[in-house]
Amino acid sequence: MIEIEQDGGFTVPAEVIGEGLKIDAADVQALLKAGAIATSSEAGVGDDFGTFRLTFSTRHRRLRLVVDALGDVVSRSVLDFGSEPLPPGTRRPGAV
Structure with a gap:
């Protein structure tokens, strides 16, 4: 579950980010x-x-989470280009 902060920010567990990006959760921060x-x-x-x-x-990798107003993840997608860099538009917000 994702925590939605009073100021509009989000707290996402390092384990969720690490798993999606294939990096050690201890290295995320x-x-x-x-x-x-x-x-x-x-x-x-x-x-x-x-x-x-x-x-x-x-x-080389993008994790996208869609969460509802309670912080529950309703969809998750990963774009992985292996050893190649992500195409230029994929790091921008809203890029498909």
Whole structure:
């Protein structure tokens, strides 16, 4: 479960991010601080109102979580380019 903060931020367990990006959960916080993991969040509009899309990406892999207003994950997707870098648009918020 994802914790939704009062200020509109999110707390995502390192284990969830690590599993999705294939990195050790113990390394997640340091990689986030170093900028090696890019993050973005978007609030749903229209039919998606009440949901949030959280994106975490490294040079080669992207994890996208869609969570509801309670913080439950309603969908999860991973884009993995193996040893190749992610295409330019895949690290931007909203990129498919």
